[in-house]
Amino acid sequence: xxxxxxxxMNPYLAGVLLGLIIMASFIITGxxxxxxxAFKDIIAAGVVKFAPAFAESSAFFGKYAGAEHSPLxxxxxxxxxxVIAGAIISGALAGRxxxxxxxxxxITSKTRIVMAIIGGIFFGIGSQLGRGCTSGAGxxxxxxxxxxxxxxxxxxxxxxxxxxxAFKKYWV
Amino acid sequence: xxxxxxxxxxxxxxxxxxxxxGFGFILEAAGxxxxxxxxxxxxxxxxxxxxxxxxxxxxASTGILLFNHLGYVDYGSIYVPTTFLWPxxxxxIFMGLGFLIGGFCPGTSVCAAAIGKLDALAFVGGIxxxxxxxxxxxxxxxxxxxxxxxxxxxxxxxxxxxxxGVMILIFSVFSIITFVVVSKIKQNxxxxxY
Numbered sequence: 001x002x003x004x005x006x007x008x009m010n011p012y013l014a015g016v017l018l019g020l021i022i023m024a025s026f027i028i029t030g031x032x033x034x035x036x037x038a039f040k041d042i043i044a045a046g047v048v049k050f051a052p053a054f055a056e057s058s059a060f061f062g063k064y065a066g067a068e069h070s071p072l073x074x075x076x077x078x079x080x081x082x083v084i085a086g087a088i089i090s091g092a093l094a095g096r097x098x099x100x101x102x103x104x105x106x107i108t109s110k111t112r113i114v115m116a117i118i119g120g121i122f123f124g125i126g127s128q129l130g131r132g133c134t135s136g137a138g139x140x141x142x143x144x145x146x147x148x149x150x151x152x153x154x155x156x157x158x159x160x161x162x163x164x165x166a167f168k169k170y171w172v
Numbered sequence: 173x174x175x176x177x178x179x180x181x182x183x184x185x186x187x188x189x190x191x192x193x194g195f196g197f198i199l200e201a202a203g204x205x206x207x208x209x210x211x212x213x214x215x216x217x218x219x220x221x222x223x224x225x226x227x228x229x230x231x232a233s234t235g236i237l238l239f240n241h242l243g244y245v246d247y248g249s250i251y252v253p254t255t256f257l258w259p260x261x262x263x264x265i266f267m268g269l270g271f272l273i274g275g276f277c278p279g280t281s282v283c284a285a286a287i288g289k290l291d292a293l294a295f296v297g298g299i300x301x302x303x304x305x306x307x308x309x310x311x312x313x314x315x316x317x318x319x320x321x322x323x324x325x326x327x328x329x330x331x332x333x334x335x336x337g338v339m340i341l342i343f344s345v346f347s348i349i350t351f352v353v354v355s356k357i358k359q360n361x362x363x364x365x366y
Contacts, residue, residue, distance in 0.1 A: 008203040011224045014228075015228045016228070018198045018228035023231070023232045023235035023236055026250050026251075029175050030177075030249060030251060031175075031250065032232075033195050033279075034279075035278035035282060036299070039300060042300075043300065058310075059310055059311045059315055061307065076188070079189065079192035081189060082188065083195050083282050084286045085192070085196065085286075087196040087199065087283035087286040090287075091286065097287050098287075100289065102291055102366075104208065116207075116276070117301070118273050119270045119271070119272075119274015119275065120270065120274050120276075120294065120295040120296065121301050121305070122266050122273060123270030123271065123274060123295075124298065124300065124303040124304075125266050125306050126264065126265070126267035126302075127267060127299075128303055128307075130259065130263025131259070133267065133277050133278045134271075134278070134279065135277070135278070137260075142232075143229060144233070145329060145339060147323065147326040147327065148326070154264075155260070155264025155265060156268040158264075159265050159269060159272070160272045161214060164215060168215065170273075171211050171214075171215060
């Protein structure tokens with residue numbers, strides 16, 4: 001077990017490097033890094049393409065329908081393609097590229113998949129209301145010392161800790 | 173001075189890709205491509221998330237402050253999010269639940285799916301579903317609530333009436349204390365195999 005753990009980067013070193021990447025992002029492009037925005041852009045692009053009439057009449061998609069640039073050319077979509085590439089490079093170097101469903105030995109793969117889908121749905125809704133997820137609203141928000149960033153991180157971790165007991169059997 | 177790149181230019185997208193590679197590489201290398209390592213923070217057997225997250229926030233906020241002092245960055249010209257109190261709290265509750273149930277956040281799920289974790293791929297599918305539901309119920313459920321309790325562009329230093337540098341120092345000290353505390357907690361928790 002200690003073998004597998006040692007293959008990961010020292011967390012403080014990883015934190016410093018991650019911080020430098022976010023800082024560079026702000027200095028070079030004026031914004032931090034994010035993830036959930038890319039998902040929204042992809043959905044918007046799909047709706048604008050396949051249901052243009054609906055998009056134009058919709059309060060949510062209206063702003064995308066008339067836009068000159070396709071949402072798929074958006075900053076975050078390119079960033080997420082980079083994230084996929086970066087993760088594959090790191091995973092390949094560490095020998096971690098393989099297909100599997102990771103779960104606690106106390107639950108089945110099927111239960112884990114169902115939990116992952118439910119978790120994703122909650123996170124998807126929350127990221128829209130919170131104007132970004134852990135990275136875009138949280139980490140990038142904290143980097144510029146915004147109240148919003150600290151607030152959202154505080155609530156996410158706060159909810160996690162207060163309800164951890166209820167989900168313990170699925171993880172430990 | 174900053175940003176160096178005009179938003180919307182082709183170089184902007186190239187930089188997005190390059191920054192994304194760095195972001196994805198570090199998240200994966202730190203171990204965020206495994207949900208059981210991530211949720212360890214809630215059960216005390218692995219605090220990697222806390223360590224990486226707070227170190228990154230301290231590093232980035234200190235660096236940006238330094239560049240601001242040197243005149244290379246102006247907080248007015250970079251993206252400082254507007255604070256919407258209640259939408260952020262409710263959004264955070266949804267995200268906290270998603271984190272605890274699903275074991276990932278959007279960025280980490282993309283990394284984990286990229287190296288072959290099928291549970292992460294399911295989480296990614298869930299995110300698409302959740303956002304799609306949000307967009308479809310936007311007018312009825314969220315549109316009005318979303319823009320309530322607008323506190324404006326607010327930094328922590330405004331709330332406490334302290335200089336930004338002092339605020340970052342306090343946050344750094346808080347982070348170091350947290351690292352010490354979580355290390356002590358971990359010593360008393362039975363190791364979990366994953």
